[in-house]
Amino acid sequence: MPIIRSSKPLSNGTTFLVASLDRTLDSCRVKEYIRNLILFGVVMRNERDRIIELLLAEYKAAQDSAQHHDNLLWYVSSIVWGGNLILLGSFLKNIGNATGALSRSFIFYVGIFCILLNLCLWGCACLFRNIRNQKYDQCKFIESKLGFRQHSDLRCVPGLMWFIYSFVTIMFMALWFLVVFFLR
Numbered sequence: 001m002p003i004i005r006s007s008k009p010l011s012n013g014t015t016f017l018v019a020s021l022d023r024t025l026d027s028c029r030v031k032e033y034i035r036n037l038i039l040f041g042v043v044m045r046n047e048r049d050r051i052i053e054l055l056l057a058e059y060k061a062a063q064d065s066a067q068h069h070d071n072l073l074w075y076v077s078s079i080v081w082g083g084n085l086i087l088l089g090s091f092l093k094n095i096g097n098a099t100g101a102l103s104r105s106f107i108f109y110v111g112i113f114c115i116l117l118n119l120c121l122w123g124c125a126c127l128f129r130n131i132r133n134q135k136y137d138q139c140k141f142i143e144s145k146l147g148f149r150q151h152s153d154l155r156c157v158p159g160l161m162w163f164i165y166s167f168v169t170i171m172f173m174a175l176w177f178l179v180v181f182f183l184r
Helices: 027-039 047-093 104-146 160-182
Strands: 003-005 017-019
Touching: 047 104, 047 160, 104 160
Parallel strands: none
Antiparallel strands: 003 017
C-alpha cells in the first residue's frame, strides 16, 4: 500500500501519514479538488490542513459508497423475495384447483428459474457485503488518523445479519426445490 507523506512536518515534528490515498483518490479528483479550492477563494493554511480536507472528503465518499451498496442489497433482496412470495402463493393456490391448474412444465421451469435467481441474489449479496465492509474499513482507518469514533466503537454480533439473510435465502431455495420436485 503506497504511503503519502506531507512535505512539511507538523508542529510537533512528526509527519502525517495517509495510506492508500493515491489508490482511492485518483489524481483527477485531487486536481479538481485543488482547482475548486483556488476558484472559490479557499486557501489552505498549510499542508496538514489540505491532507485533513482530503481525508474528510475520502471519509464521506467511503461512507456514502458503503451506505449505497448496503441499500442496493436490501432493495434488490426485497424485490426478489417479494416476487418469490407472490409466485409461491400463486403456485400453491393452484395445486388442487382443476380449473386454473398451471402446466407442470411451467411450474418446473419457473421453479428452476427462481432457485437460480436466489443463488444469484446470494452471490450479489456476498459481493455488496464485501464492498460495504471494505468501505467501512476505509472509514475506520481514516477515523484512526483523525481521532473519530463513528464506526470504530460500533459493537454488534459479527455475522449475525449475514446468517439471518442467508437463512431466509436458503429457505426460499428450499421451498422452490419442494415445489419443483415434489409438487409436480
